[in-house]
Amino acid sequence: MNILILGGGGREHALAWAIKQNPKTDRLIVAPGNAGIAMLAEVADLDVLDAAAVVAFCAENAVDFVVVGPEAPLAAGVADATRAAGILTFGPSAEAARLEASKAFTKEICDACGAPTAAYVRFTEAGPARAYVKAQGAPIVVKADGLAAGKGVIVAMTEAEALDAVDDMFGGEFGAAGAEVVIEEFMTGEEASFFILTDGVNALAIGTAQDHKRMGDGDTGPNTGGMGAYSPAPVLSEVVQAQAMAEIVLPTIREMARRGTPYQGVLYAGLMIEGGRGRLVEYNARFGDPECQVLMMRLGAQALDLLLACAEGRLDQARVNWADDHALTVVMAAKGYPGAYQRGSMIHGLERLPEDSRHMCFHAGTLEKDGQILANGGRVLNITARGASLEEARNRAYGMIDHLDWPEGFCRSDIGWRGLARD
Ligand code: AMP
Ligand code: GLY
Numbered sequence: 001m002n003i004l005i006l007g008g009g010g011r012e013h014a015l016a017w018a019i020k021q022n023p024k025t026d027r028l029i030v031a032p033g034n035a036g037i038a039m040l041a042e043v044a045d046l047d048v049l050d051a052a053a054v055v056a057f058c059a060e061n062a063v064d065f066v067v068v069g070p071e072a073p074l075a076a077g078v079a080d081a082t083r084a085a086g087i088l089t090f091g092p093s094a095e096a097a098r099l100e101a102s103k104a105f106t107k108e109i110c111d112a113c114g115a116p117t118a119a120y121v122r123f124t125e126a127g128p129a130r131a132y133v134k135a136q137g138a139p140i141v142v143k144a145d146g147l148a149a150g151k152g153v154i155v156a157m158t159e160a161e162a163l164d165a166v167d168d169m170f171g172g173e174f175g176a177a178g179a180e181v182v183i184e185e186f187m188t189g190e191e192a193s194f195f196i197l198t199d200g201v202n203a204l205a206i207g208t209a210q211d212h213k214r215m216g217d218g219d220t221g222p223n224t225g226g227m228g229a230y231s232p233a234p235v236l237s238e239v240v241q242a243q244a245m246a247e248i249v250l251p252t253i254r255e256m257a258r259r260g261t262p263y264q265g266v267l268y269a270g271l272m273i274e275g276g277r278g279r280l281v282e283y284n285a286r287f288g289d290p291e292c293q294v295l296m297m298r299l300g301a302q303a304l305d306l307l308l309a310c311a312e313g314r315l316d317q318a319r320v321n322w323a324d325d326h327a328l329t330v331v332m333a334a335k336g337y338p339g340a341y342q343r344g345s346m347i348h349g350l351e352r353l354p355e356d357s358r359h360m361c362f363h364a365g366t367l368e369k370d371g372q373i374l375a376n377g378g379r380v381l382n383i384t385a386r387g388a389s390l391e392e393a394r395n396r397a398y399g400m401i402d403h404l405d406w407p408e409g410f411c412r413s414d415i416g417w418r419g420l421a422r423d
Helices: 010-020 051-060 071-075 078-084 103-113 126-136 159-170 238-258 291-299 302-311 390-401 417-422
Strands: 003-007 028-032 065-068 088-090 120-123 140-144 153-156 181-185 190-198 203-211 214-216 220-223 228-231 265-274 277-284 326-334 359-363 366-369 372-375 379-387
Touching (some): 003 010, 010 302, 010 359, 065 078, 065 302, 078 088, 120 126, 126 181, 140 159, 159 181, 203 238, 203 302, 228 390, 291 302, 291 379, 326 390, 359 390, 379 390, 390 417
Parallel strands (some): 003 028, 003 065
Antiparallel strands (some): 120 181, 140 181, 190 203, 228 326, 265 277, 326 379, 359 379, 366 372
């Protein structure tokens, strides 16, 4: 079949890598893709937020299956448009993607279905929000309701920080995303991500992972989109997964269906785990990046069969074949990220990296120019490895990094530390 993946980061490189290995794949196109993706698939210059353009592209290229990577095209209704045009599509409708696009909506769903999450209040004006912060005290969490490129959440350790966040949000710092603000209880515990495929009725757990959001070793420095990840996440034990499935995921799926807006795609549940029990931090309507890279490394070619079963509404018949393995990915970023950074530096040594079912360098932000790979983003490469143990996966990934010569880049040296500390 002919498959179109929308997106151009490390997540989409990993999806393309896994899908390409499946014999069902004839033609594989990724839009817009990147230099790494171009080594294994066709790349197309297509505005992925333009639903009509995506539908027209599918018709011209006889696309049988569309996989939507990032949240922006989901929120823009691209999956609705391709499905309406009769094209099999993996990814939720814009209505269902509100589970990511609106924090207030997610809270409303949690209330309606009884899913455990932080206590909260919604605000549309600064005055009452400030009064609430003063009454509650710190630590407290202030969230812009809408999509703010991962920057709309302030975990305030002091009251002053929380008040500043309220003022910034109502002052327009996050544009329309901050017109409504959710203020919630600060939850303690260990955070991990649970990935579930759902066709709107059936749910299939496809793995757990833990991300590293801070820029620096020891979880210090500013927040980023994620500096590395590993799967499985031991804190998300079988028991916690069963509890999260029964108390959070399944009730959410049923509530979305009951409202006439069934959720189809991957549901990424960010959980805070304490005392052997998970509470919902947030939902995302897409695979995590870089969590997807470690999930794809473990799933391999069967990922396509699972995405198809999801899109075709037959997840009740799907099974995941698990290898007893571990995967870990280290993000290499341009120096300066997540602040200002330079584009265009040359990355040397990529040809020395092994590429097989145990080692893969996924490209997140790269550009090819005259045969040379250049950095073209903040997060640039995802050095990913698989092993029989987390330690083996970690050693393989860092071993690959030793082959690279890229003075303008950096990475954390402690990816996987929480999981390794448990061994
Ligand atoms: P979000 O964009 O909702 O993922 O929030 C970003 C990060 O803020 C999460 O991954 C958590 O680390 C943290 N966070 C969000 N909500 C809470 C909460 N209620 N309590 C503690 N930490 C939180
Ligand atoms: N790595 C976190 C995310 O994709 O939202």
